[in-house]
Amino acid sequence: MQPEVVEAVGALREKGMLGDPPASHLLRVARGDLVSVRLEIRTLLYLGVLLLTTGVGLFLKENQNRIGPAAIASGLGLSAAACFVWVLRHAARFTWGRSPDPGVAHDYVLLLGLLLVASDLAYVEVHFRVFGPDWPFHLLAVSLLCLMAAFRWDSAVALGLALTSFAAWRGVSVNVLRGALGEGRPEETRWNAIVCGLAFVAIGVALVRAGKKPHFEEVWVNFGLLLLLGGLLSGVFGGQTLWGVWLAALVAVSAVVVWRAFRAGKTLYFAEGVVAAYLGSLRLLFEAFRTLHSGSAFSFVVAASAAGVLALIVAAHRRMKAP
Amino acid sequence: MRAETAALERATAVREAARRWRAAGLIDGRTEEAIGSEYPDPRVRPSPVWRVLTFLFVTVIVLGVVFALFLSGVPGLTGLAFYCLLAGVALVVATEVQEQTPSLARRGGAGATALWAGVFLTSAAGLYFGEVLRLRGELGFEITLAVSVLVWGAASWRWGSAVFALISSVSLFLLLSRQPYGRLLWVALGVGMAALAWRRLDERSWPPPHRESAAALLVVALAALYAATNYWSVETWWIERFRRDFSWAEPPRAGLAAALAATALMPAALLAWGIRTRRTLLIDAGALFVILSAVTLRHYVRIAPLWAVLAGAGAILLGFALGLERWLARGAEKERGGFTAEPLFSDETKARLLQAIPVAATLQPEAPPPPEKGFTPGGGSFGGGGASERF
Numbered sequence A: 001m002q003p004e005v006v007e008a009v010g011a012l013r014e015k016g017m018l019g020d021p022p023a024s025h026l027l028r029v030a031r032g033d034l035v036s037v038r039l040e041i042r043t044l045l046y047l048g049v050l051l052l053t054t055g056v057g058l059f060l061k062e063n064q065n066r067i068g069p070a071a072i073a074s075g076l077g078l079s080a081a082a083c084f085v086w087v088l089r090h091a092a093r094f095t096w097g098r099s100p101d102p103g104v105a106h107d108y109v110l111l112l113g114l115l116l117v118a119s120d121l122a123y124v125e126v127h128f129r130v131f132g133p134d135w136p137f138h139l140l141a142v143s144l145l146c147l148m149a150a151f152r153w154d155s156a157v158a159l160g161l162a163l164t165s166f167a168a169w170r171g172v173s174v175n176v177l178r179g180a181l182g183e184g185r186p187e188e189t190r191w192n193a194i195v196c197g198l199a200f201v202a203i204g205v206a207l208v209r210a211g212k213k214p215h216f217e218e219v220w221v222n223f224g225l226l227l228l229l230g231g232l233l234s235g236v237f238g239g240q241t242l243w244g245v246w247l248a249a250l251v252a253v254s255a256v257v258v259w260r261a262f263r264a265g266k267t268l269y270f271a272e273g274v275v276a277a278y279l280g281s282l283r284l285l286f287e288a289f290r291t292l293h294s295g296s297a298f299s300f301v302v303a304a305s306a307a308g309v310l311a312l313i314v315a316a317h318r319r320m321k322a323p
Numbered sequence B: 001m002r003a004e005t006a007a008l009e010r011a012t013a014v015r016e017a018a019r020r021w022r023a024a025g026l027i028d029g030r031t032e033e034a035i036g037s038e039y040p041d042p043r044v045r046p047s048p049v050w051r052v053l054t055f056l057f058v059t060v061i062v063l064g065v066v067f068a069l070f071l072s073g074v075p076g077l078t079g080l081a082f083y084c085l086l087a088g089v090a091l092v093v094a095t096e097v098q099e100q101t102p103s104l105a106r107r108g109g110a111g112a113t114a115l116w117a118g119v120f121l122t123s124a125a126g127l128y129f130g131e132v133l134r135l136r137g138e139l140g141f142e143i144t145l146a147v148s149v150l151v152w153g154a155a156s157w158r159w160g161s162a163v164f165a166l167i168s169s170v171s172l173f174l175l176l177s178r179q180p181y182g183r184l185l186w187v188a189l190g191v192g193m194a195a196l197a198w199r200r201l202d203e204r205s206w207p208p209p210h211r212e213s214a215a216a217l218l219v220v221a222l223a224a225l226y227a228a229t230n231y232w233s234v235e236t237w238w239i240e241r242f243r244r245d246f247s248w249a250e251p252p253r254a255g256l257a258a259a260l261a262a263t264a265l266m267p268a269a270l271l272a273w274g275i276r277t278r279r280t281l282l283i284d285a286g287a288l289f290v291i292l293s294a295v296t297l298r299h300y301v302r303i304a305p306l307w308a309v310l311a312g313a314g315a316i317l318l319g320f321a322l323g324l325e326r327w328l329a330r331g332a333e334k335e336r337g338g339f340t341a342e343p344l345f346s347d348e349t350k351a352r353l354l355q356a357i358p359v360a361a362t363l364q365p366e367a368p369p370p371p372e373k374g375f376t377p378g379g380g381s382f383g384g385g386g387a388s389e390r391f
Helices: A003-014 A023-031 A038-063 A069-090 A106-128 A137-153 A156-169 A186-210 A214-238 A243-264 A267-290 A295-319 B003-023 B029-038 B048-071 B076-099 B109-132 B139-159 B162-177 B182-200 B208-229 B231-235 B253-277 B280-300 B306-329 B348-354 B356-363
Strands: none
Touching: A003 A023, A003 B003, A003 B029, A023 B003, A038 A069, A038 A106, A038 B280, A038 B306, A069 A106, A106 A137, A106 A156, A106 B306, A137 A156, A156 A186, A156 A214, A156 B356, A186 A214, A214 A243, A214 A267, A243 A267, A267 A295, A267 B048, A295 B048, B003 B029, B003 B208, B048 B076, B048 B109, B076 B109, B109 B139, B109 B162, B139 B162, B139 B208, B162 B182, B162 B208, B182 B208, B208 B231, B208 B253, B208 B280, B231 B253, B231 B280, B253 B280
């Protein structure tokens, strides 16, 4: 219950600022007489998909020799088909704009279907070697399938999976928690991340301009910036000789991102640009203070530079259109 | 909490509700503005992204300055303890100044200085009692825990943070676990704290941040109660192991029988309590304990191979969630017993976008390793699109 809101609704109704409806409905919610369990249902669906696909992965690993490959592949295919049938039955008609809300379960059943197809493709690839030495191509196939599903059924979840699968095909892992771009050759992975990132950002902007699924912009651009800035940062901290060039590139790109985000009122892009530029500039400080052997001076300079960035953030917030 | 701040927090609760009503299309922009004028709050309150950004950079500034001064020469552990105390006090003053300045109070900086004030004050106590006085029998550590309870509790009460209340209560339970009959103390305090916190959840005289702290205390108390009565916890002496003089003995049969009943009944009771009172907090806690009890059951009873348990549990969860949504949607006005699956004043568009984050973070495929000499194709693990056996 929210006692302040209960009192406020009563007072606003008396003053004629709130009509009835919606006052009685608002009062029910504020009193706790009507409660939404949408978040709980969403969490259960997510956990269900996570557990089910993990179980399927373990099953394939443990039983691949006991059960024939054809039986496993067709079983997975049938399960995925069942998910897609459910999605088709509950989906709204295709539109280039935002589809009407199909219900909280829609995205998760679609996700389950896509993951089962992905498992099936990977399994088929392992057993029948369709792509031969180019076996990572099955990730591209998964990515394209997810992309089509994302556009057809207006699913940000499917789009996220499409972009991460595409990046994985190029050998890049989109996982900021690990602090690394992938297990491959650093130089190659770095360039792949940068090119993927640029492509994602460009596609996101182009779709907005074309008015085709413009609400997907945040998914495209955020994944893109993560890869682009992450790739440049890995150049700054990974390179022994050319780190200055990478830093210059990072600062230039971050400046563009920050400026465009500032003009467009996009706070998240602004934050990503600021944090990336600041992290990169720490390399400059490391190098400058390496010969001085003064931890105290280094700490002071780090604090002072952070204070400078904070002043920039406060000034930008005052002038930016976004809240 | 200062009376002025408490009044502003009450106004903020109404303004925030009005913002959600407008987002849901129940009121127009002019009505929201009028409500804002009725419930004024002069404090600048940026969006969460700005606040997180400010929090991060204030943290860098605080730690940079503290380390710089520390590295310029602090003699011995006594000096370090005194230095931590000074840093803590300075940060308390900084937090107070920000809290009383409308343009700074809700920018995120006050949260950062308050957090680090708590860390440095607790560290000062730990260094002084544990390292400088060298109190015997781990007494120094226990005094530090007691100081942690007080420092974070006071910070929560003064600045209205549920996170600080959570840290304070966890410190209290850790302190109790080191006492004789720690498990019984957990049960007694868990019941008592839950009862007290429950009564304050809707307390009109408490400002909203204090009610949120009461909710945090309720969650910690229920978690402690469950941890103290769980079968695995009783059998392995999980709480008693926090004591330094712990020695293993056969757990009492009566205790195990009681724990067996509690492991089965407590989640169900909590779920029933949550449904009856329409508190999602209790329902969420009950659901979490159901999962933990199922994991406990699986630990002792091998009913099926792991893949079958995981896939079965996943299918049950999916089926239950789909059934629940359908059942609620078919009720009169899409609700049953005061519950609905519809979003109530929440931004569903943003929620659908945000759900891409955990999915991409946990279900993304592994990038394949680079090919090596003598590589034979087909050696990758299953799991395109993230359906790997490796999560």
